Amino acid sequence: MTTPAAESFGSRLRRAMDERGPLCVGIDPHAALLADWGLSDDIAGLERFTRTVVEALADRVAVLKPQSAFFERFGSRGIAVLERAVADSREAGALVLMDAKRGDIGSTMAAYAATYLDPASPLFSDAVTVSPYLGYGSLRPALDLARESGTGVFVLALTSNPEGAEVQHAVRAGGASVAATMLDHLRAENAGENAAGAMGSYGAVVGATLGDTLGAAGADLSIGGPLLAPGIGAQGATAADLPKVFGAAVRDVVPNVSRGVLRHGPDAAALRASAARFADEVREAADAGGPGAR
Numbered sequence: 383m384t385t386p387a388a389e390s391f392g393s394r395l396r397r398a399m400d401e402r403g404p405l406c407v408g409i410d411p412h413a414a415l416l417a418d419w420g421l422s423d424d425i426a427g428l429e430r431f432t433r434t435v436v437e438a439l440a441d442r443v444a445v446l447k448p449q450s451a452f453f454e455r456f457g458s459r460g461i462a463v464l465e466r467a468v469a470d471s472r473e474a475g476a477l478v479l480m481d482a483k484r485g486d487i488g489s490t491m492a493a494y495a496a497t498y499l500d501p502a503s504p505l506f507s508d509a510v511t512v513s514p515y516l517g518y519g520s521l522r523p524a525l526d527l528a529r530e531s532g533t534g535v536f537v538l539a540l541t542s543n544p545e546g547a548e549v550q551h552a553v554r555a556g557g558a559s560v561a562a563t564m565l566d567h568l569r570a571e572n573a574g575e576n577a578a579g580a581m582g583s584y585g586a587v588v589g590a591t592l593g594d595t596l597g598a599a600g601a602d603l604s605i606g607g608p609l610l611a612p613g614i615g616a617q618g619a620t621a622a623d624l625p626k627v628f629g630a631a632v633r634d635v636v637p638n639v640s641r642g643v644l645r646h647g648p649d650a651a652a653l654r655a656s657a658a659r660f661a662d663e664v665r666e667a668a669d670a671g672g673p674g675a676r
């Protein structure tokens with residue numbers, strides 16, 4: 383990939399958030415959800431589940447986030463379903479954030495980057511989640527390819543699961559927590575795009591479940607890029623938690639709901655109604671958070 387992208391991911395995401403609202407709905411075909419939808423736990427069930435979600439939501443939500451693990455468990459035929467979901471979602475106007483949480487030494491990271499962020503790849507997505515726990519610098523191939531291809535990267539900073547604090551709140555020599563260090567890296571990464579007046583293309587994953595623990599991690603969320611906030615719905619957080627967790631940074635938050643919406647399927651109208659309810663709750667919470675919060 384040699385041609386620079388016409389528009390950055392951050393700029394495309396901001397426009398999508400303005401036009402469609404900031405909600406990101408997950409495509410997480412859990413075995414239990416397939417069963418609840420009356421589908422078989424096989425490739426036919428996976429295909430039907432995925433097509434239903436894409437057809438119901440890709441023309442209205444800003445972001446769809448397929449969870450790669452649920453497709454990988456079906457092997458190459460699951461990946462084929464994922465490829466189709468990515469292409470169809472993008473065709474219908476949704477941005478696709480591939481939740482793959484990849485992270486490895488730089489040379490292997492370059493292959494992961496090519497998989498998700500090179501326009502020539504069958505899994506080419508608008509953005510991908512990555513894990514920085516082999517060191518932020520190991521992510522460089524993905525960060526650089528994202529800039530070149532107009533895609534985005536979301537780095538795990540403060541995850542929504544309670545176990546994350548053991549690693550992410552750990553304090554480094556010098557006093558900053560691991561999570562705060564990742565946020566500092568992202569702020570620096572976004573600075574060029576911010577100087578040009580755009581939201582940056584480098585996001586952080588910060589759980590909506592974190593309550594008031596961000597202070598303990600010394601986390602400054604003003605990274606100049608998007609904040610993906612999973613944990614709403616099945617993990618117990620609500621839209622009303624967003625201003626409490628994110629403060630003024632709530633305007634850059636992309637709230638993620640997966641099972642909370644998907645449990646309303648397979649009826650397409652019910653999926654749409656659920657996503658619309660979450661979108662309303664997010665808007666009301668942001669408005670209640672005051673002018674700094676939107």
Ligand SMILES: O=c1ccn([C@@H]2O[C@H](COP(=O)(O)O)[C@@H](O)[C@H]2O)c(=O)[nH]1
Binds near residue numbers: 540
């Ligand atoms: O910190 C994180 C990072 C990613 N996730 C992913 O988001 C969805 C959440 O699904 P729900 O059904 O809404 O709980 C899922 O794909 C996770 O792998 C996260 O939850 N927390």
